[in-house]
Amino acid sequence: IIVEDAKELAFAQGLELVEDQVLVDEVSGLVEWPVVMMGSFEKEFLVIPDEVIRATIRNNQKCFVVRDPKTGKLTNKFVLTANIEAPDGGKTIVAGNERVIRPRLSDAKFFYETDLKTKLEDRLPKFEQIVFHEKLGTQAERIKRIEALAAEIAPLVGADVEKTKR
Known part of the structure; x- marks a missing residue:
């Protein structure tokens, strides 16, 4: 259910889900009533290598990243799985995940840029x-x-x- 719903949500926006079976297994164990939603982060973080963005979002928030199928590059969107159909359509849940992901990506960007300063x-x-x-x-x-x-x-x-x- 999670993968199919996430793929449909990404496809509806012209994007493609980056599949991650280990994450699917983990998220499946965390939710009883999976509801997928899409969040976003600032495009400035896309200067970070894809692997770092993916690991940061995956490890900190258990979310999936999506890419542009034309270029294969990650976008500034991510798919999260909630355990409830929220009365506000999930706006609060998405906003909460975005609020947590931003500082994590900010830290990742800082460390990446710091690493680049030393050969x-x-x-x-x-x-x-x-x-x-x-x-x-x-x-x-x-x-x-x-x-x-x-x-x-x-x-x-x-x-x-x-x-x-x-």
Whole structure:
């Protein structure tokens, strides 16, 4: 019921539900009378990688994200599942979910933008101080082993060797 109703709701707005069976199973266990509704968030958050938006909305509010079927990109809409047919048509429920999602996405955007300020290469020296495993050395040594392995595998799968070093 949840998936079909969510798909119909998204389709009615020219969108496509990003299916997530694990989330469906979880939400199904939380509601007895599922009613799907659509909420939204500010488009400014779409600069965050799709995976981060999806994880933030999924983990914090148990909601599904939707995408534009023409581009495959996420939109600023999400589908939530309530446990009641609200007298106001769900406006209060949607507003409450939107109110919770906004600060979570704001935090995600802040951390993402903060991470972008430091190059990956500049983070490497810190890994020399972190033990990966007593018998396997530091995280830096582990990174070097993975880099060497990726460089060997890359030509076999048609990947760019230089990119694997990142």
